[in-house]
Amino acid sequence: MVVAGLVLGLVAAEPQASIRVREIEGPTRIEIIGTLPPALRDRFAEVLSPEEGENVLRLTLLDPETGREGLPVLGVYRRAPEGLSFTPRHALSPGHRYRVTLRRDAQPPVVHEFEVPAAKRGEPATVEAIYPTADVLPANLLKFYVHFSRPMRESREIFDQIRLVDDTGRAVPEPWRRLELWSADNRRLTLFIHPGRIKQGVNLREEEGPVLRPNRRYTLEIGAEVLDADGQPLGKLYRKTFRTGPEEHRRPLPQEWRVQAPAAGTCRPLVVEFPRPLDRALLGRCLTVHAADGRPVAGTISVEAAERRWLFVPAQEWQAAEYHVRIDAVLEDLAGNTPERVFDLDLTQPVGPPPQWALPFRPQ
């Protein structure tokens, strides 16, 4: 049992052989010192090879289910004033039991077991947002973004823990592209609906049909079993219910957007409105505001009206001058269509008008 404080465990065997577990940084970062008779200690170099160290002192995890001892934990072995020091390379796992074994030539080994206390569990992670937020989504919707309140655990099982349920209560089989796409902080998961079931002319769609069909009601369910990075489950089912409209096969053309110029001399928002929702994450980086000389204007972006309205509050007051909004070609609508091309390019169809890549405005 771990005792709080600097010295976690002390097993006295005989005066010249004992095991001491010392916290370096909390109970998961430790140093183990096996005391040895000087004659034995002096045989070692200052730093030992792992093999040499493991022959004398080893730390192992005890399997929580079987109690079986695992392989020796990796770490650094050094000669210490009292004998041999071992520092694990990686943090120990809270809530697990470990065994330290110290061997000295012909003597029986000294064994010490201790448990790293389970981490105090706070409130479970929550689902903070699901995009798109609209109640009606195109039947060829390409992706969802699920935002969590805490970093989540990477796992291929996530694709079974998040389900799409249709209006008969049946889970749509295999809706996802099984490639884990987490944000850098592991708090946002991008869930692509399998493109092979969206794209026209692809065998998967022809054989299995699309994931979403028009004019139906579906529920995205994020299972209570989804784990955060510490292994704690959400503990609660999260849902987003929506209806499907027709498939969207048009490009989101900037010339069709409405730009509301703000008043000069204010910091009121510039507002750009779209006839249909665009991708939330890309709206955060694909529209930028520039002065007439091309210089970018600093400010803060927000998105409203179910991703149909983009607002930009400048860091400094608008001037009565020419500005423009630039559009990055990568911007997508909810079906993966970009201003440049539709998600599936139909080679038999004529190419439409070119997109307007800059939308001018002038605060008055």
Added chain:
Amino acid sequence: MKRRALLTVIGLLVGAMAGSPKALAAGVIFKSSVTGNPDVKSIEVIRFGPQGVLLVGDGRGSQVIAIDTGDATPRGTLQSAIERIDDKLAGRLGTTAKNIKINDMVVNPASGVVYFSVLKQDERKPVILTVDGSGKIGEFALDNVKYARLPLPAGDKGPVTRITDLSWADDRVLVAGSASEEFASKLVSIPVPLVHEAKGSIYSAETYHVSHGRWETRAPMSSLMPFRDAGRFYVVGAFSCTPVVKYPLDELQSGAKAKGLSVIELGSGNRPLRMFSYEKDGKPYVLMNTFRFHHAKSPVGPSPYWTVRIEQSLLTENEAVNEKAVRRLDKKSPAAERIQVVEAYHGVMNLDKLDANRALVIRDDGEKGLTLTPLPLP
């Protein structure tokens, strides 16, 4: 198979493919490098170049790190299976299998040592572990290594945030990437010798659907392999559902679109995971394992993970491509017989070439857990 094409393949086999990089003179791999701890955000893919150079695909960091491991002399290869490899790797990290995720595995062709990319979940920390010929598990620490950081160019299409595959290809490193916001297929070519902080060239890859002549689309590559044929340099990419497509790269300028030729169609409901080329009885093949996401509905074998052996000569096809490409499930086509499901590889989740005669695989053995085992090349 056309005689001309067969001769071409035989003539171009030597050193043309991943896993058999051209022998480069010592010192020419790195034109510039630094020593220290590369700031790695994730280790999604690991591959080897020549002379023990480890390529670490870090999509979150939008970078590839090329590391001189110094592990460049033969140390013997694994001879017997290691059962419950996930338990054993986790045990060395002081944790349980539930708390790790094995992201990738690769054999260092220079030494025979196996490298694993493992994520320690509770710390969200990527770690590289090794298994030597005797089965001993160690760590390849990134604390103080000689490396070159190769940032992936964003181009006009946003950054790469997820690397799906990469490969050493003679005079360049090829990287296939995807993004977590936009749907895109990003292909990056980084020239060799490697220059620390030098960006490569980015291409966007477009695919013509095999099963329908009318549509063309962007799609992220799941797995890739360099390929030379008839004096031209290609990257062979495998995609979900499951076209195998070759893209000529030699004439491309950075930023251009690489238009692919679909040469093989393996059937819908599968996602390719890994492929490499090898030779058996003088004949070249490609071995590819896939995950069948329609396993429950229409299984290929007892596991959703199944493997296919493809006669490499099918990749040289330039006429019967796109809608005329050979389809594995077309029973009337004699060419379909050149694509064979390998039953002995059912359950293989990851694979690499171990030596001239064997592959090393991680196999899902159901109740018995994950097994790391050598298997004869089919």
